[in-house]
Amino acid sequence: MKPFTYEKATSPAEAAAAAARNKGAKFVAGGTNLLDLMKLQIETPAHLIDINDLKLDRIETTANGELRIGALVRNTDLAAHGSVRQDYGVLSRALLAGASGQLRNQATTAGNLLQRTRCSYFYDTNQPCNKRNPGSGCGALGGVSRQHAIIGVSDACIATHPSDMAVAMRVLDAMVDTVRPDGTTRTIPIADFHTLPGTTPHIENALAPGELIVAVTLPRPAGGVHVYRKVRDRASYAFALVSVAVIVQPDGTGRVALGGVAHKPWRVEAAERAMARGAKGVVSVLLADARTTADNAFKVPLVERALASVLSEAKG
């Protein structure tokens, strides 16, 4: 780990300003991903801004009936919250499918959105990686790519976004609320929050330097049956090969988002028009532009089968 200076911020605006003031600064909350990457010197912040005292750890229902989740709400608390379990079951299920009990106690809502890929070539500093070291190449292309992305990929990067939570938030149309170093705030729809790799895989989201997530807001409950299905190599404590988040209404219409297949939670609203007619039609649109490798081509039929299974479960 490289040496760093450390400060505890006392307000969101102050934290964002401190980040703008200190070159190479990073926010730290749970630290479960950042500290791991710092030990490997993949992340080398010169300054850490501890945001744990910002009092962004509340879950509140707004006057409009939306659910506002503070950036520092721990994954455990979000999954166990009464309103989430009752009205946003897909989110609770996605959180509980991720990590371990210990990590969910530490990891935060905002940190989960910002976690970095678990691509083994990103983690191995002896390997080329355009995300870790722009311009050095991609070890995964032509390498062992069983875990990697099949859609929205580029010649520079085929990494996936590892979050389960973010997939549920995508299907729920969540909004990400932020504060910028100049004190102004903005709201970023989750659809626009994470980015595709293109030629700049080191850029992973829409945040500007120093911009701090303060909350994630879920629209009023969408109703329907919520299911999150995660397919992985172990029954627990493993990242997804593919995951499927659905909300299905009584008339068979609904929404679907995928995890484990792209650089961001993958959702194509146009594909959802075919929901009532089954998985095949949905996946033919959802993964129309899939670009697979020999190692991960299995993910296309796996998505279709997982979705078919989930839709049949949702029918009850």
Add this chain to the structure above:
Amino acid sequence: MTEFDAKRRQWLKVSAATAGTAAVARQMTGEAQAAPRDVPAPFATPVYVNVQLRVNGADHQLLRLDSRTTLLDALRERLHLTGSKKGCDQGQCGACTVIVDGRRVTSCLTLAVMQEGHEITTIEGLGTPRNLHPMQAAFVKHDGYQCGFCTPGQICSAVAMLDEMKAGMPSHVTADLTKHAVASAAEFRERMSGNLCRCGAYSNIQEAIAEVAGAKR
């Protein structure tokens, strides 16, 4: 002289001129000898902080702690509480699990400086050889270990896990999210998946946990 040698020599010169103490100089030389990276390491000296930790009911003042020190390293190397183990140092094995404010966490993935003002409980604070915590006694009775390396983490995790169940926290295998989870072997296995045991003592660990859970009900 290769380009790397030239850069390294120049860097060492800067280090020697700036280093204030022998200890710092040693550390920096050590770092310069580490494997070369794509980009030369930025010149940086360790940053020291004073940290007050509350562990097992006692306050400890840690002076001049390197800001990089994890909670695990502070517990083991500064407070000599060596029950918490360093297995993977990546949050994957659970051997370093301690309880912070009643919740189990991996102490390798948090910094000591971030834990000021929190109540930390390690395996040493749960029980003593003469006065075992019920979970410790159950692990002994059911032979819930072979080499014992993962055991302190398993026990801290199990104790906090049962509290999570009591508080009604759901898990991945809880059938109905709107109902209180019911204690079962499937629930314990899922909830303990963050603690690995290379010896494979899982079945005995599960029996120990089940017994304590039963005693609590």
